Amino acid sequence: MIKQQIAMLYQKLNKIKKSLNEDDTDSINQVISSNAPETCWRYLMDLERKGDPHLDRNHLSRLMDFYTRVFSSMPLGKHGQNESYARMLVRFAELKAIQDVNEAEANFNVARSHSQDFAFVHIAHSQFEHSQGNTKRAIYILQRAIELDAKPKELLEAALQSLYSGKAQLVCAEDKENAPGQLLSLIAIVMSAMVLFCFRQTSASSTSSMFALSSSKKTTVDGDFLSLKVSKIKVNTTYNFNQVINSNSPESCETYLLNLEKRGNPHTDVGLFTKLKDCYSKVFSRLPLGKHSKNESYARILVRYAELKGIEDPDEAQDHFIVARSNCKGFAFVHIAHAQFEVSQGKVNKAASILHKAQGLNAKPAELLEVAMRNLKAGKKQLLPTEEEQRPPGTELFLLHSKEDSFLHLSSFPSLSFVTPVVKRDPIPASATAHRVGPAQQPCTPLQVSYSQTPQPRITAFSNDSITIKGKQFFILKMIGRGGSSKVYQVLDHKKQLFAVKFVNLEEADAQTVESYKNEIEHLNHLQQYSDQIIKLYDYEITNSYIYMLMECGNLDLNTWLRNRKTVNPLERKFYWKNMLEAVQTIHKHGIVHSDLKPANFVIVNASLKLIDFGIANRIQPDVTSIMKDSQVGTLNYMPPEAIKDTSSKSGKASSKISPKGDVWSLGCILYCMTYGKTPFQSITNQITKLHAIIDPSHEIEFPDISEKDLLDVLKRCLVRNPRERISIAELLEHPYLQLQPQPPPEPEHPSDSNLRKILTDLAALQSPNSIIRAANNLAKMCNSGRKLDVAECAKSSSSQL
Numbered sequence: 071m072i073k074q075q076i077a078m079l080y081q082k083l084n085k086i087k088k089s090l091n092e093d094d095t096d097s098i099n100q101v102i103s104s105n106a107p108e109t110c111w112r113y114l115m116d117l118e119r120k121g122d123p124h125l126d127r128n129h130l131s132r133l134m135d136f137y138t139r140v141f142s143s144m145p146l147g148k149h150g151q152n153e154s155y156a157r158m159l160v161r162f163a164e165l166k167a168i169q170d171v172n173e174a175e176a177n178f179n180v181a182r183s184h185s186q187d188f189a190f191v192h193i194a195h196s197q198f199e200h201s202q203g204n205t206k207r208a209i210y211i212l213q214r215a216i217e218l219d220a221k222p223k224e225l226l227e228a229a230l231q232s233l234y235s236g237k238a239q240l241v242c243a244e245d246k247e248n249a250p251g252q253l254l255s256l257i258a259i260v261m262s263a264m265v266l267f268c269f270r271q272t273s274a275s276s277t278s279s280m281f282a283l284s285s286s287k288k289t290t291v292d293g294d295f296l297s298l299k300v301s302k303i304k305v306n307t308t309y310n311f312n313q314v315i316n317s318n319s320p321e322s323c324e325t326y327l328l329n330l331e332k333r334g335n336p337h338t339d340v341g342l343f344t345k346l347k348d349c350y351s352k353v354f355s356r357l358p359l360g361k362h363s364k365n366e367s368y369a370r371i372l373v374r375y376a377e378l379k380g381i382e383d384p385d386e387a388q389d390h391f392i393v394a395r396s397n398c399k400g401f402a403f404v405h406i407a408h409a410q411f412e413v414s415q416g417k418v419n420k421a422a423s424i425l426h427k428a429q430g431l432n433a434k435p436a437e438l439l440e441v442a443m444r445n446l447k448a449g450k451k452q453l454l455p456t457e458e459e460q461r462p463p464g465t466e467l468f469l470l471h472s473k474e475d476s477f478l479h480l481s482s483f484p485s486l487s488f489v490t491p492v493v494k495r496d497p498i499p500a501s502a503t504a505h506r507v508g509p510a511q512q513p514c515t516p517l518q519v520s521y522s523q524t525p526q527p528r529i530t531a532f533s534n535d536s537i538t539i540k541g542k543q544f545f546i547l548k549m550i551g552r553g554g555s556s557k558v559y560q561v562l563d564h565k566k567q568l569f570a571v572k573f574v575n576l577e578e579a580d581a582q583t584v585e586s587y588k589n590e591i592e593h594l595n596h597l598q599q600y601s602d603q604i605i606k607l608y609d610y611e612i613t614n615s616y617i618y619m620l621m622e623c624g625n626l627d628l629n630t631w632l633r634n635r636k637t638v639n640p641l642e643r644k645f646y647w648k649n650m651l652e653a654v655q656t657i658h659k660h661g662i663v664h665s666d667l668k669p670a671n672f673v674i675v676n677a678s679l680k681l682i683d684f685g686i687a688n689r690i691q692p693d694v695t696s697i698m699k700d701s702q703v704g705t706l707n708y709m710p711p712e713a714i715k716d717t718s719s720k721s722g723k724a725s726s727k728i729s730p731k732g733d734v735w736s737l738g739c740i741l742y743c744m745t746y747g748k749t750p751f752q753s754i755t756n757q758i759t760k761l762h763a764i765i766d767p768s769h770e771i772e773f774p775d776i777s778e779k780d781l782l783d784v785l786k787r788c789l790v791r792n793p794r795e796r797i798s799i800a801e802l803l804e805h806p807y808l809q810l811q812p813q814p815p816p817e818p819e820h821p822s823d824s825n826l827r828k829i830l831t832d833l834a835a836l837q838s839p840n841s842i843i844r845a846a847n848n849l850a851k852m853c854n855s856g857r858k859l860d861v862a863e864c865a866k867s868s869s870s871q872l
């Protein structure tokens with residue numbers, strides 16, 4: 071019966087072949103202009119029959135070209151639900167497999183994500199994966215298709231059954247009766263998949279092996295013949311990344327990225343690591359978080375990126391996990407991946423809190439979270455059960471199964487596991503240590519834990535990292551500052567404009583602290599219009615877990631600036647003082663008293679000072695001492711006496727007694743530091759003694775004499791202990807110190823008369839004209855270099871060349 075059918079169809083094919091031997095190049099435009107996927111599909115099938123794309127390269131590229139033209143004029147988003155269009159997508163993926171199996175995979179993913187209602191699309195992809203030996207992925211695809219309610223379901227179930235029973239072919243000819251509308255094309259799919267299976271069998275050990283299709287197998291598609299021929303065609307392993315990201319499909323991107331990672335070990339291969347980061351960055355740039363965060367593949371991409379970041383900097387990895395969890399709350403694996411990461415760093419309580427939160431967020435599948443929680447409580451290092459625990463550790467993958475996601479993998483490193491699919495990793499070779507540059511890594515990074523004694527290469531090459539804020543991507547140049555729970559990065563946008571991005575981790579913050587941060591941002595946003603001395607806030611993104619603030623970027627903060635210089639130019643000091651007063655006056659006018667002003671709160675932008683925070687946010691306490699030292703968190707050196715006397719303040723922050731005058735005292739301390747190189751109480755090292763000195767009226771603040779009398783007056787009037795008697799900001803802005811008047815130039819250091827006399831006497835005493843010339847030259851040099859004229863030196867140098 072089947073033989074008879076095939077014979078009939080074969081005759082029909084010959085007829086069609088005869089009638090279609092004219093040149094198709096012109097007619098394609100006509101077909102495309104019909105805007106009908108059915109017409110295009112029929113046309114493309116007819117066209118394919120004119121040759122054998124498996125044997126004839128030109129024919130293949132013509133077909134691919136035509137398919138591409140059809141897709142570019144008929145957008146995926148509009149036609150994805152059309153059956154003929156879905157068939158074209160599938161056939162395109164199959165044809166792609168002739169050139170590159172990896173790209174075929176990406177194209178199957180596109181087809182599945184956009185034409186998910188059709189069972190044949192999923193079966194075609196499943197068959198493709200199966201033919202490549204990825205049976206578990208094939209099963210997963212069919213399971214997902216059933217969950218997605220692709221039709222007809224019976225076909226999916228039959229295909230699944232075939233997979234479970236170990237059959238190479240997922241659907242057979244008998245199924246025709248069960249699903250007449252779909253099966254004809256399925257047979258074609260099966261045939262192509264069989265070919266791929268042949269390929270798989272012959273090329274399992276080689277990525278660039280040959281595979282072939284046979285013309286001896288013929289079957290029907292919509293009543294027409296589709297011939298498949300086995301021939302020797304070299305598989306092109308070139309990845310076309312642009313094509314993949316242009317597909318706008320997270321599934322394709324995920325496949326591509328995972329395949330790319332299989333090329334080597336990003337832990338040891340700096341080149342691969344950089345390439346991966348670059349690709350991830352491009353994916354995030356093309357597929358914005360806001361749009362795709364509900365997509366499972368996208369969530370996996372985010373998680374894998376965070377895991378990869380752990381290679382470079384576990385601290386940053388954590389930030390990326392927070393972003394992933396916050397945006398992809400619904401997926402249990404995202405939370406588990408972060409919890410797993412924390413476990414690898416010895417932070418079991420943190421891991422427990424993450425899993426607990428995930429349960430509260432109703433992340434799915436709940437069972438997976440329960441298992442992870444149970445394992446964590448049992449003290450296990452791996453949060454999810456593995457199928458292959460029998461394998462020797464260190465080299466193989468662990469494969470996880472969950473109801474929703476059958477493809478969660480864990481690598482089997484002793485202490486560091488990855489929850490996203492990962493590739494086989496080898497232990498780091500000793501030579502990898504040669505790559506290590508930069509500061510010694512902190513102990514207890516997951517890498518050092520995982521690889522015991524072997525130090526990790528720290529990749530310090532130009533970073534391809536990026537941050538996406540409200541859908542816009544920014545490339546990180548470097549980290550420029552840190553706060554208690556914040557990091558500030560210097561970034562570039564696509565137009566190469568420089569910005570600063572502040573990332574605040576709200577994970578550990580209580581509700582009140584989160585609220586205070588939001589409050590601070592609101593004020594910062596509102597006050598933008600009122601003063602140029604307030605840092606520009608261009609955009610921000612707030613979630614419950616983190617904040618991103620996109621700001622104008624300062625060159626450096628005043629604290630660093632002061633630390634790096636011995637003396638301050640008087641004009642610069644005056645200019646900066648004016649900037650500080652204007653900024654603080656603006657916040658005061660809007661009812662905000664900073665109450666914790668210090669040089670680190672100001673940054674230099676284009677040679678003027680700008681205020682970067684208003685002291686509203688309850689700072690989350692830093693747990694790293696160096697951060698405290700750097701940003702002067704908790705310093706008493708700028709604290710006004712009334713803040714110390716006000717012991718009723720429980721929060722440790724300014725309370726009711728703190729008035730704008732408190733900020734005047736702090737500003738006075740900053741100006742004092744810019745004048746004398748230290749704050750008024752800096753030399754008192756004992757903190758209790760310092761507190762007493764600040765409030766003790768009998769402790770006189772030293773004001774060594776300076777040539778700028780107005781400046782001296784400003785300092786004295788700012789550092790008055792009684793706030794009521796202290797000068798106000800308005801008065802300071804009116805003070806003669808800020809009025810433009812020529813300052814007496816700094817007195818040049820003239821040699822005293824006696825020195826001059828001595829020099830001249832010495833000069834006169836010199837015998838030869840040459841000695842006199844030499845001495846005069848040396849004196850001129852001393853003068854020009856600003857050195858004090860040294861008689862002894864002059865006399866000495868007049869007799870010997872300097």
Ligand SMILES: Nc1ncnc2c1ncn2[C@@H]1O[C@H](COP(=O)(O)OP(=O)(O)OP(=O)(O)O)[C@@H](O)[C@H]1O
Pocket residue numbers: 550551552553554555556557558570572574605621622623624625626627670671673682683687689690701703
């Ligand atoms: N816009 C900016 N341009 C340049 N550098 C900046 C900018 N914003 C902050 N910085 C740098 O980052 C450092 C830390 O800033 P941040 O505002 O995070 O400090 P913080 O207020 O102590 O932090 P937190 O609020 O988390 O406790 C600053 O001292 C400064 O050096």
